[in-house]
Amino acid sequence: MSDLLERLRAGLPPEALITDPDVTASYAHDMASFCEAGTPAVVVLPRTVEQVQHVMRTATALRVPVVPQGARTGLSGAANASDGCIVLSLVKMDRILEISPVDRIAVVEPGVVNAVLSRAVNEHGLYYPPDPSSWETCTIGGNIGTASGGLCCVKYGVTAEYVLGLEVVLADGRLLTTGRRTAKGVAGYDLTRLFVGSEGSLGIVVKAVLALKPQPPQQLVLAAEFPSAATACDAVCRIMERGHTPSLLELMDRTTVRAVNALASMGLPETTEALLLCAFDTPDPLADLAAVGELCTAAGATEVVPADNPAESELLLQARRMSLTALETVKSATMIDDVCVPRSQLGAMLAGTAAIAEEYDLTIGVCAHAGDGNTHPVVCFDHQDPDESRRARESFDAIMALGLELGGTITGEHGVGVLKKEWLARELGETGVELQRSIKAAFDPLGLLNPGKLF
Template sequence: MDLIAQLRSGLPEEAVLTDPDVTGSYANDMASFCEAGIPAAVVLPRTAEQVQHVMRTATALRVPVVPQGSRTGLSGAANASDGCIVLSLTKMDRILEINPVDRIAVVEPGVINATLSRAVNEHGLYYPPDPSSWEMCSIGGNIGTASGGLCCVKYGVTAEYVLGLDVVLADGRLLQTGRRTAKGVAGYDLTRLFVGSEGSLGIVVRAVLALKPEPPQQLALAAEFPSTDAACAAVCEIMARGHAPSLLELMDRTSIRAVNAMAKMGLPDSTEALLLAAFDTPDPSADLAAVGALCQEAGATEVVPAETAAESDMLLQARRLTLTALEAVKTATMIDDVCVPRSKLADLLNGCAAIAEKYDLTIGVCAHAGDGNTHPTVCFDAADPDESRRARESFDEIMGLGLELGGTITGEHGVGILKKEWLARELGPVSLEMHRGIKQVFDPHGLLNPGKVF
């Protein structure tokens, strides 16, 4: 029996797509410079049992499988390989349980982040991980890349909220990891092993997620600085003084000018860096006043605190528009996510400015400043071979700079295809050998997302 017939023997007719015009639309995620192949079929299961059937079929016929969520990723981790089965989990989109007493939600992988967030809000609860693509990205994808978001500085990343998983292994067996309890140390922490594994070890079909009580409405301030060094000094001082902002974001001069050009926000041309801070504490105004004073001591030329939630949203609008504004600068962008120690934030931003000058490119940087996670965005003309080459070289140089500063090549976007050569440099030979050994245990035939991560 051939692949398509065997897939259809355990799946509804509409769950197996083979039309090349349709399957081609599932070939890649949102990353630049990442190759994508032509899948043999796209499968859209609705149950764990259907996923098990797909994996049993794939193992029997030795066909690679590429798991996909909403394909909002930026590293090529969801890109198809030639002749593979694309396993799209978007139809597995049910919220199975919200438990206010245990403060957990049980969900399928295709649930959209924003949908879950709004659903738990109705119970007075809060699911903190909030990637910028939260209106589009899926929980399964968030788990696969261990994604973060704007609130990470206070609330942490996806890995800290995944308590347990149901995972279909390469051979079709169902593995249950973790727990529903607040505590639990029985056995190795296999749950954490799957978080960030980018579909290379198994297919997540159910997740138990921790929730928190919904915090008060946050208030924000915007502080304008005459230099990147001054803004980063303010970040270091805010954190050193023990403040716990719910958001601490930074935009460089290039990002500010791009947003001004697109949205006419009226930020002064003399502003070299814009720092945005927010608090969701019982008395956010007092916290904003204290942080505003630290910003002024660091050299801020203007500090504007919000008094209402609506004013806060207006102040934060510039940060939300950054990527869209930078995308308008050129026909293509490459978005890095190098993370460095907070104390090295200024070195990273100044280094990016020097790299932009060296390669004669526009590179805008916005950052989750509170945790040192930067997003240098290289803008280039995809139709210009020389400019595309310079874009890729500058991207690599930024990653190299991040490692030199004691950082990591990816804080939340993952490795995928785009960064796997750099992963080897960061990990070193001993760690890389251990990674490959783990892969061999879970996926001995190398069928799960081949060619990704390492």
């Protein structure tokens, strides 16, 4: 420990090192439940690429594991510390280095907060679409590490589609540049995409070149109430089948609606079994909403209410964004699942989740990026009740198994981390895991970067 600190101090300013155990403990884990976390030896908050390189060279020399972190808003334990590790927090590297309206790119450091970037590019008439629910606090580096999505992905896609190039500090301290600044580029293997979603297990992202889009018109939102989740999912299928391209298509079940109302008195309709939110940012959103409203009515909606203005639309979106936070207040703990299925199987996924909730005698609320088939079943339980905690974990596994049975994946945007290691192996199969481990070994032969995650 003393040798580690001495070597780190040789290349870092004093304020970049945190050794107080009470403070370092606060960096030990992200927001996931049921995920083990160790005790870090030290927390480092670098401000420059050179400082990150110094940390990795020191770690390699002393064979000390390194756990990269962003804002720790993750939900899979991917940012959890391991015993004796260096926690490498990138939140101080928070500069927007460039915004180019001509090239439609932004160049940023990993600690830039998603919402800060979004507002900055808006000032140039540009738009950065990926918008996780935690967009006011989560960082771009964390978004890249987990290949995160958000509410607007149904039209605009996920983080991976906006990362053009990266600068990455490798495990041995070398600096690797991947990708490009150009609109096109196919030179060599796509290493940029390889790092997106790698959860800090291959290298430390220290700079990103991000693609931007022209800022669209303000979107308007329609809210549709349904007597069942099945009819709401039928409406989703009808909307997509008819070729509509909403800017978001989100679903909240009754449990979620009531939780949001209890938390923030939003006035959402508690009599509904499922609330569908559909938005358009087209030149004529009212016409698009009218067409979608007819499809919702045909699918069985009991009420269809388009928002009158952007302010009312934003209130509905705030309700959806706070869904996960609201469900956390239902009981003392939650396990947030992240299962994505083909859109055609969305109804079966929700029906199966309801059956699992009944089987395990638990409250499970569901909010979903319905247009993507990406569901977030949230298991609510009393963590002080051993039997209820056991049933919560078993129901979580049952939900993931259901997703795979329906042709889906165990994670659409939250990542694997610690929480889903076993399930990643089931989804990829023996050969898939073997090849991924080989890739990990090529970039990190000593296994120092984020050990114990993914595999």
